[in-house]
Amino acid sequence: MTAIAVQAQRLRALRRPKKSFFETFIRSLIILCVAIAVVLSSISVCDGHWLFAKGKLFGLWHFCIIGNSTVLKCVTDLNQASVEGMNIGMILTRSVVSFAVVVAIFGLELLMVSQVCEDTNSRRKWSMGSVLIFLSFLLSFCGVLSFLILLRDHITFMGFTLTYWCEFIASCLFFLNGMSGLHINNITYPWNRARKF
Template sequence: MRPDVGHPKTDVEHPKTGVGTQRLLGPKRPHRSFFESFIRTLIIVCTALAVVLSSVSICDGHWLLVEDRLFGLWYFCTISNHSEPHCMRDLSQAHMPGLAVGMGLARSVAALAVVAAIFGLELLMVSQVCEDVRSRRKWAIGSYLLLVAFILSSGGLLTFIILLKSQITLMGFTLMFWCEFTASFLFFLNATSGLHINSLTQPWNQLRKCRHEGTSLT
Protein backbone atom coordinates (compact mmCIF):
# COMPACT_ATOMS: atom_id res chain seq x y z
CA MET A 1 0.00 0.00 0.00
CA ARG A 2 1.33 3.45 -0.91
CA PRO A 3 1.92 5.83 1.97
CA ASP A 4 -0.50 8.69 2.36
CA VAL A 5 1.35 11.67 0.91
CA GLY A 6 -1.38 14.10 1.79
CA HIS A 7 -0.60 14.12 5.52
CA PRO A 8 2.52 15.73 7.04
CA LYS A 9 5.03 13.56 8.82
CA THR A 10 5.05 13.75 12.58
CA ASP A 11 7.23 12.36 15.35
CA VAL A 12 7.38 8.56 15.14
CA GLU A 13 8.17 6.51 18.24
CA HIS A 14 9.96 3.20 17.81
CA PRO A 15 7.81 0.39 19.34
CA LYS A 16 10.76 -1.39 21.00
CA THR A 17 13.18 1.32 22.05
CA GLY A 18 10.65 4.08 22.70
CA VAL A 19 13.00 6.64 21.08
CA GLY A 20 11.22 9.40 19.19
CA THR A 21 12.49 10.45 15.77
CA GLN A 22 11.66 14.06 14.90
CA ARG A 23 11.16 14.80 11.24
CA LEU A 24 10.94 18.47 10.50
CA LEU A 25 9.20 19.53 7.37
CA GLY A 26 10.91 22.94 7.38
CA PRO A 27 12.37 25.60 9.66
CA LYS A 28 9.89 27.25 11.98
CA ARG A 29 10.05 30.93 12.74
CA PRO A 30 10.94 31.57 16.40
CA HIS A 31 8.21 33.06 18.53
CA ARG A 32 8.90 36.71 19.37
CA SER A 33 8.21 37.89 22.89
CA PHE A 34 5.62 40.57 23.59
CA PHE A 35 8.25 42.88 25.08
CA GLU A 36 10.44 42.74 21.97
CA SER A 37 7.48 43.34 19.65
CA PHE A 38 6.33 46.26 21.79
CA ILE A 39 9.77 47.90 21.79
CA ARG A 40 10.19 47.51 18.03
CA THR A 41 6.72 48.95 17.41
CA LEU A 42 7.47 51.86 19.74
CA ILE A 43 10.71 52.60 17.86
CA ILE A 44 8.83 52.68 14.55
CA VAL A 45 6.12 54.99 15.93
CA CYS A 46 8.65 57.38 17.48
CA THR A 47 10.65 57.44 14.25
CA ALA A 48 7.53 58.34 12.27
CA LEU A 49 6.81 61.12 14.78
CA ALA A 50 10.37 62.43 14.40
CA VAL A 51 10.05 62.49 10.61
CA VAL A 52 6.83 64.51 10.86
CA LEU A 53 8.32 66.98 13.36
CA SER A 54 11.45 67.50 11.30
CA SER A 55 9.50 67.93 8.05
CA VAL A 56 7.16 70.53 9.54
CA SER A 57 10.06 72.38 11.16
CA ILE A 58 12.08 72.58 7.95
CA CYS A 59 9.11 73.58 5.79
CA ASP A 60 8.21 76.41 8.18
CA GLY A 61 11.85 77.32 8.76
CA HIS A 62 11.33 80.18 11.23
CA TRP A 63 13.66 79.21 14.04
CA LEU A 64 14.80 82.38 15.81
CA LEU A 65 13.02 85.57 16.85
CA VAL A 66 15.22 88.46 17.96
CA GLU A 67 13.30 91.64 18.85
CA ASP A 68 11.76 92.72 15.54
CA ARG A 69 13.66 90.27 13.33
CA LEU A 70 12.77 86.68 12.50
CA PHE A 71 15.50 84.42 11.17
CA GLY A 72 14.70 81.24 9.30
CA LEU A 73 16.10 78.68 6.92
CA TRP A 74 14.26 80.15 3.94
CA TYR A 75 13.37 83.74 4.85
CA PHE A 76 14.51 86.75 6.79
CA CYS A 77 11.58 88.71 8.21
CA THR A 78 11.17 92.07 9.90
CA ILE A 79 8.26 92.95 12.17
CA SER A 80 7.23 96.52 12.98
CA ASN A 81 4.30 98.11 14.86
CA HIS A 82 2.14 94.99 15.14
CA SER A 83 2.02 94.65 11.38
CA GLU A 84 2.41 91.46 9.40
CA PRO A 85 5.99 90.24 8.99
CA HIS A 86 7.79 91.46 5.91
CA CYS A 87 9.79 88.49 4.67
CA MET A 88 12.56 88.37 2.10
CA ARG A 89 14.07 85.37 0.36
CA ASP A 90 17.35 87.23 -0.07
CA LEU A 91 19.07 86.50 3.23
CA SER A 92 21.83 88.97 2.42
CA GLN A 93 19.34 91.69 3.39
CA ALA A 94 20.01 90.74 7.01
CA HIS A 95 23.47 92.35 6.59
CA MET A 96 25.25 89.39 8.15
CA PRO A 97 28.23 88.01 6.24
CA GLY A 98 27.93 84.41 5.14
CA LEU A 99 24.33 84.04 6.26
CA ALA A 100 22.90 83.21 2.84
CA VAL A 101 25.46 80.50 2.09
CA GLY A 102 25.32 79.11 5.61
CA MET A 103 21.53 78.86 5.64
CA GLY A 104 21.62 77.09 2.29
CA LEU A 105 23.96 74.53 3.81
CA ALA A 106 21.83 74.20 6.96
CA ARG A 107 18.57 73.55 5.13
CA SER A 108 20.23 71.15 2.68
CA VAL A 109 21.71 69.07 5.50
CA ALA A 110 18.43 69.11 7.43
CA ALA A 111 16.48 68.02 4.34
CA LEU A 112 18.92 65.16 3.73
CA ALA A 113 18.37 64.09 7.33
CA VAL A 114 14.64 63.73 6.66
CA VAL A 115 15.34 61.70 3.50
CA ALA A 116 17.67 59.35 5.38
CA ALA A 117 15.12 58.99 8.18
CA ILE A 118 12.33 58.13 5.73
CA PHE A 119 14.42 55.37 4.15
CA GLY A 120 15.38 54.12 7.61
CA LEU A 121 11.75 54.08 8.70
CA GLU A 122 10.81 52.16 5.56
CA LEU A 123 13.40 49.47 6.30
CA LEU A 124 12.27 49.19 9.91
CA MET A 125 8.68 48.67 8.84
CA VAL A 126 9.54 46.18 6.09
CA SER A 127 11.67 44.14 8.47
CA GLN A 128 8.65 43.68 10.75
CA VAL A 129 5.99 43.12 8.10
CA CYS A 130 7.99 40.67 5.96
CA GLU A 131 9.90 38.58 8.48
CA ASP A 132 12.59 36.33 7.06
CA VAL A 133 16.27 35.57 7.57
CA ARG A 134 17.14 39.07 6.32
CA SER A 135 14.85 40.92 8.73
CA ARG A 136 17.61 41.57 11.25
CA ARG A 137 19.87 42.99 8.54
CA LYS A 138 17.11 45.28 7.29
CA TRP A 139 16.44 46.44 10.85
CA ALA A 140 20.15 47.13 11.42
CA ILE A 141 20.48 49.10 8.17
CA GLY A 142 17.37 51.11 9.06
CA SER A 143 18.84 51.91 12.49
CA TYR A 144 22.12 53.03 10.92
CA LEU A 145 20.19 55.30 8.55
CA LEU A 146 18.49 56.87 11.57
CA LEU A 147 21.94 57.45 13.04
CA VAL A 148 22.94 59.19 9.81
CA ALA A 149 19.75 61.26 10.04
CA PHE A 150 20.72 62.30 13.58
CA ILE A 151 24.18 63.39 12.45
CA LEU A 152 22.79 65.41 9.53
CA SER A 153 20.02 66.96 11.61
CA SER A 154 22.46 67.93 14.35
CA GLY A 155 24.73 69.42 11.71
CA GLY A 156 21.89 71.61 10.46
CA LEU A 157 21.08 72.78 13.98
CA LEU A 158 24.71 73.53 14.80
CA THR A 159 25.18 75.41 11.53
CA PHE A 160 22.16 77.58 12.31
CA ILE A 161 23.40 78.28 15.84
CA ILE A 162 26.94 79.11 14.72
CA LEU A 163 25.71 81.51 12.03
CA LEU A 164 23.51 83.42 14.48
CA LYS A 165 25.54 83.01 17.67
CA SER A 166 25.69 86.77 18.20
CA GLN A 167 21.88 87.04 18.04
CA ILE A 168 20.87 83.95 19.98
CA THR A 169 18.92 84.04 23.23
CA LEU A 170 17.34 81.01 24.84
CA MET A 171 13.87 82.55 24.74
CA GLY A 172 14.34 83.58 21.14
CA PHE A 173 14.15 80.06 19.75
CA THR A 174 10.75 79.39 18.23
CA LEU A 175 8.58 76.30 18.50
CA MET A 176 9.80 75.13 15.09
CA PHE A 177 13.39 75.12 16.31
CA TRP A 178 12.47 72.98 19.30
CA CYS A 179 10.55 70.63 17.00
CA GLU A 180 13.72 70.08 14.99
CA PHE A 181 15.72 69.65 18.19
CA THR A 182 13.24 67.04 19.44
CA ALA A 183 13.29 65.23 16.10
CA SER A 184 17.09 65.10 16.17
CA PHE A 185 17.02 63.64 19.67
CA LEU A 186 14.43 61.05 18.63
CA PHE A 187 16.57 60.04 15.65
CA PHE A 188 19.47 59.35 18.00
CA LEU A 189 17.35 57.58 20.61
CA ASN A 190 15.60 55.33 18.08
CA ALA A 191 18.84 54.50 16.26
CA THR A 192 20.69 53.44 19.39
CA SER A 193 17.66 51.59 20.77
CA GLY A 194 17.17 49.76 17.48
CA LEU A 195 20.78 48.64 17.32
CA HIS A 196 20.74 47.62 20.97
CA ILE A 197 17.61 45.49 20.77
CA ASN A 198 18.93 43.91 17.58
CA SER A 199 22.08 42.85 19.42
CA LEU A 200 20.09 41.37 22.32
CA THR A 201 17.92 39.10 20.18
CA GLN A 202 19.29 35.89 18.70
CA PRO A 203 19.45 35.57 14.91
CA TRP A 204 17.01 33.19 13.26
CA ASN A 205 19.71 31.11 11.60
CA GLN A 206 21.38 30.51 14.97
CA LEU A 207 18.07 29.35 16.42
CA ARG A 208 17.65 26.96 13.50
CA LYS A 209 21.19 25.66 14.03
CA CYS A 210 20.60 25.11 17.75
CA ARG A 211 17.35 23.26 17.07
CA HIS A 212 19.01 21.13 14.42
CA GLU A 213 21.85 20.19 16.76
CA GLY A 214 19.38 19.38 19.53
CA THR A 215 17.39 17.18 17.16
CA SER A 216 20.48 15.31 15.94
CA LEU A 217 21.54 14.59 19.52
CA THR A 218 18.20 12.99 20.31
Protein backbone atom coordinates (compact mmCIF):
# COMPACT_ATOMS: atom_id res chain seq x y z
CA MET A 1 0.00 0.00 0.00
CA THR A 2 2.86 2.37 0.77
CA ALA A 3 4.48 1.73 -2.65
CA ILE A 4 1.24 2.71 -4.40
CA ALA A 5 0.98 5.85 -2.26
CA VAL A 6 4.58 6.84 -3.12
CA GLN A 7 3.91 6.33 -6.84
CA ALA A 8 0.75 8.43 -6.66
CA GLN A 9 2.67 11.16 -4.88
CA ARG A 10 5.36 11.13 -7.60
CA LEU A 11 2.73 11.39 -10.34
CA ARG A 12 1.13 14.35 -8.58
CA ALA A 13 4.53 16.01 -8.23
CA LEU A 14 5.38 15.55 -11.92
CA ARG A 15 1.97 16.76 -13.09
CA ARG A 16 2.16 20.26 -14.47
CA PRO A 17 0.68 22.78 -12.02
CA LYS A 18 -2.24 24.91 -13.17
CA LYS A 19 -1.13 28.09 -14.87
CA SER A 20 -2.42 31.45 -13.71
CA PHE A 21 -4.29 33.75 -16.07
CA PHE A 22 -1.40 36.22 -16.01
CA GLU A 23 1.15 33.59 -17.06
CA THR A 24 -1.13 32.29 -19.83
CA PHE A 25 -1.61 35.85 -21.06
CA ILE A 26 2.14 36.58 -21.09
CA ARG A 27 2.96 33.35 -22.93
CA SER A 28 0.21 34.02 -25.49
CA LEU A 29 1.55 37.55 -25.96
CA ILE A 30 5.06 36.20 -26.57
CA ILE A 31 3.73 33.76 -29.18
CA LEU A 32 1.76 36.55 -30.89
CA CYS A 33 4.79 38.88 -30.99
CA VAL A 34 7.02 36.13 -32.40
CA ALA A 35 4.42 35.44 -35.11
CA ILE A 36 4.38 39.16 -36.00
CA ALA A 37 8.19 39.19 -36.11
CA VAL A 38 8.22 36.17 -38.45
CA VAL A 39 5.76 37.91 -40.80
CA LEU A 40 7.75 41.17 -40.79
CA SER A 41 11.03 39.37 -41.40
CA SER A 42 9.54 37.26 -44.19
CA ILE A 43 8.18 40.37 -45.97
CA SER A 44 11.54 42.10 -45.56
CA VAL A 45 13.52 39.18 -47.00
CA CYS A 46 11.12 38.55 -49.90
CA ASP A 47 11.06 42.22 -50.95
CA GLY A 48 14.75 42.70 -50.18
CA HIS A 49 15.03 46.40 -51.18
CA TRP A 50 16.62 47.91 -48.10
CA LEU A 51 18.47 51.09 -49.07
CA PHE A 52 17.83 53.96 -51.48
CA ALA A 53 20.77 56.29 -52.08
CA LYS A 54 21.71 58.67 -54.94
CA GLY A 55 19.19 57.26 -57.39
CA LYS A 56 20.21 53.68 -56.63
CA LEU A 57 18.19 51.03 -54.81
CA PHE A 58 20.30 48.41 -53.03
CA GLY A 59 18.65 45.12 -52.19
CA LEU A 60 19.36 41.59 -51.09
CA TRP A 61 18.37 40.14 -54.47
CA HIS A 62 18.53 43.04 -56.95
CA PHE A 63 20.35 46.27 -57.65
CA CYS A 64 18.21 48.97 -59.26
CA ILE A 65 18.90 52.31 -60.95
CA ILE A 66 16.28 54.98 -61.55
CA GLY A 67 16.45 56.07 -65.17
CA ASN A 68 15.40 59.38 -66.74
CA SER A 69 11.81 58.17 -67.08
CA THR A 70 11.66 57.34 -63.33
CA VAL A 71 11.45 53.66 -64.21
CA LEU A 72 13.49 51.24 -62.15
CA LYS A 73 16.04 49.22 -64.09
CA CYS A 74 16.87 46.23 -61.90
CA VAL A 75 19.59 43.62 -62.41
CA THR A 76 20.49 40.52 -60.44
CA ASP A 77 24.21 41.01 -61.13
CA LEU A 78 25.12 42.95 -57.99
CA ASN A 79 28.65 43.63 -59.28
CA GLN A 80 27.11 46.43 -61.37
CA ALA A 81 26.54 48.38 -58.16
CA SER A 82 30.26 49.30 -58.14
CA VAL A 83 30.55 48.37 -54.46
CA GLU A 84 33.51 46.22 -53.47
CA GLY A 85 32.44 42.74 -52.36
CA MET A 86 28.76 43.48 -53.04
CA ASN A 87 27.97 40.18 -54.78
CA ILE A 88 29.54 37.86 -52.19
CA GLY A 89 28.48 40.08 -49.27
CA MET A 90 24.83 40.03 -50.29
CA ILE A 91 24.88 36.25 -50.72
CA LEU A 92 26.03 35.99 -47.10
CA THR A 93 23.53 38.60 -45.88
CA ARG A 94 20.46 37.12 -47.54
CA SER A 95 21.46 33.58 -46.53
CA VAL A 96 21.80 34.55 -42.87
CA VAL A 97 18.56 36.56 -42.81
CA SER A 98 16.61 33.83 -44.64
CA PHE A 99 17.94 31.20 -42.23
CA ALA A 100 16.84 33.43 -39.33
CA VAL A 101 13.25 33.25 -40.60
CA VAL A 102 13.39 29.45 -40.88
CA VAL A 103 14.81 29.08 -37.35
CA ALA A 104 12.16 31.47 -36.01
CA ILE A 105 9.38 29.40 -37.60
CA PHE A 106 10.64 26.25 -35.84
CA GLY A 107 10.95 28.20 -32.57
CA LEU A 108 7.41 29.52 -32.92
CA GLU A 109 6.13 26.01 -33.56
CA LEU A 110 7.78 24.72 -30.38
CA LEU A 111 6.31 27.58 -28.35
CA MET A 112 2.82 26.84 -29.65
CA VAL A 113 3.11 23.06 -29.15
CA SER A 114 4.30 23.55 -25.57
CA GLN A 115 1.10 25.48 -24.79
CA VAL A 116 -1.35 23.31 -26.73
CA CYS A 117 -0.03 19.89 -25.62
CA GLU A 118 0.66 20.37 -21.94
CA ASP A 119 2.69 17.54 -20.43
CA THR A 120 5.88 17.04 -18.45
CA ASN A 121 7.96 18.09 -21.47
CA SER A 122 6.12 21.39 -22.06
CA ARG A 123 8.67 23.40 -20.11
CA ARG A 124 11.54 21.90 -22.12
CA LYS A 125 9.76 22.58 -25.44
CA TRP A 126 9.16 26.19 -24.39
CA SER A 127 12.85 26.59 -23.48
CA MET A 128 13.99 25.12 -26.79
CA GLY A 129 11.58 27.39 -28.68
CA SER A 130 12.85 30.45 -26.80
CA VAL A 131 16.47 29.52 -27.54
CA LEU A 132 15.63 29.18 -31.26
CA ILE A 133 13.95 32.60 -31.21
CA PHE A 134 17.05 34.09 -29.61
CA LEU A 135 19.19 32.35 -32.25
CA SER A 136 16.95 33.99 -34.89
CA PHE A 137 17.81 37.34 -33.34
CA LEU A 138 21.54 36.63 -33.63
CA LEU A 139 21.24 35.57 -37.28
CA SER A 140 18.97 38.49 -38.17
CA PHE A 141 21.23 40.97 -36.39
CA CYS A 142 24.31 39.59 -38.21
CA GLY A 143 22.49 39.98 -41.53
CA VAL A 144 21.47 43.58 -40.82
CA LEU A 145 24.95 44.45 -39.53
CA SER A 146 26.72 42.92 -42.54
CA PHE A 147 24.40 44.91 -44.86
CA LEU A 148 25.31 48.12 -43.04
CA ILE A 149 29.04 47.38 -43.15
CA LEU A 150 28.90 46.48 -46.84
CA LEU A 151 27.11 49.71 -47.83
CA ARG A 152 28.61 52.01 -45.19
CA ASP A 153 29.60 54.63 -47.80
CA HIS A 154 26.03 54.93 -49.13
CA ILE A 155 24.07 54.94 -45.86
CA THR A 156 21.80 57.82 -44.94
CA PHE A 157 19.14 57.63 -42.25
CA MET A 158 16.37 58.66 -44.66
CA GLY A 159 17.63 56.22 -47.26
CA PHE A 160 16.49 53.11 -45.40
CA THR A 161 13.31 51.67 -46.87
CA LEU A 162 10.25 50.38 -45.04
CA THR A 163 11.31 46.77 -45.60
CA TYR A 164 14.65 47.47 -43.91
CA TRP A 165 12.82 48.82 -40.86
CA CYS A 166 10.60 45.72 -40.92
CA GLU A 167 13.72 43.58 -40.56
CA PHE A 168 15.13 45.84 -37.86
CA ILE A 169 11.89 45.68 -35.84
CA ALA A 170 11.67 41.91 -36.36
CA SER A 171 15.22 41.53 -35.04
CA CYS A 172 14.32 43.53 -31.92
CA LEU A 173 11.18 41.44 -31.39
CA PHE A 174 13.17 38.22 -31.72
CA PHE A 175 15.55 39.44 -29.00
CA LEU A 176 12.85 40.65 -26.61
CA ASN A 177 10.66 37.57 -26.99
CA GLY A 178 13.53 35.09 -26.84
CA MET A 179 14.78 36.61 -23.58
CA SER A 180 11.25 36.98 -22.18
CA GLY A 181 10.43 33.37 -23.02
CA LEU A 182 13.50 32.08 -21.20
CA HIS A 183 12.88 34.38 -18.23
CA ILE A 184 9.22 33.48 -17.72
CA ASN A 185 10.09 29.79 -17.92
CA ASN A 186 12.64 30.17 -15.13
CA ILE A 187 10.39 32.05 -12.72
CA THR A 188 7.13 30.12 -13.07
CA TYR A 189 7.38 26.49 -11.93
CA PRO A 190 9.92 25.02 -9.49
CA TRP A 191 10.45 21.82 -11.51
CA ASN A 192 13.73 20.96 -9.84
CA ARG A 193 11.96 20.72 -6.50
CA ALA A 194 9.18 18.62 -7.99
CA ARG A 195 11.65 16.07 -9.32
CA LYS A 196 13.03 15.40 -5.84
CA PHE A 197 9.84 13.53 -4.79
